[in-house]
Amino acid sequence: MMLKGTKAYSIFTGVCPKCHQESMYKTKNPYVLSDVLKINEKCSQCDTRYxxxxxxFYGSMYVSYGVGITFAVAAFxxxxxxxxSSLLTAFIAIVVTVIxxxxxxxxxxxxxxxxxxxxxxxxxVKK
Structure with missing residues (x-):
């Protein structure tokens, strides 16, 4: 279980990295593709600007390469x-997973x- 107050909690839940009180994203569901990258301007709880x-966030493109490779290796x-499975089936699994x-x-x-x-x-943190 991830505990509030850890970086892992903020990374895997997408909450404010400063207070962990609310989502950074306008829509919590990442599969609403029109809103997948729409981020709030600031946290309404602690006023942290995102x-x-x-x-x-252009720097996150470099991180996404490593995260994508991790998902691809896991699929393989x-x-x-x-x-x-055969290499062709493994390749198809990688492509489907990354997409x-x-x-x-x-x-x-x-x-x-x-x-x-x-x-x-x-x-x-507001009590």
Missing amino acids: RIEPSF VISNLIFN FCGPIIMRLSRNIWINLFMSYDKNL
Whole structure:
């Protein structure tokens, strides 16, 4: 179980990296493709601005490469090594996984990127 106050909690839930009180995204569901990257301007609980500077989240593109590779390797291991499938079937599994998990990969990358620059502050939590 991920505990509030950890970077892992903020990364996997998509909540404010400073207070962990609300979602950074306008729509919580990453599969609403028209809203997948729409992020709130700031946290309504602690007033943390999510866009630290213009084009801040361009750096998350580099993170998404690593996250995408992680998903692809997991798909390969599951399909080829566990189910003993052919390389063609493993390749198809990788492509399907990366396409299907694309919105999750994009959000995880943004969450990781912002958590590199911000940390949880327990003093900001409203009681």
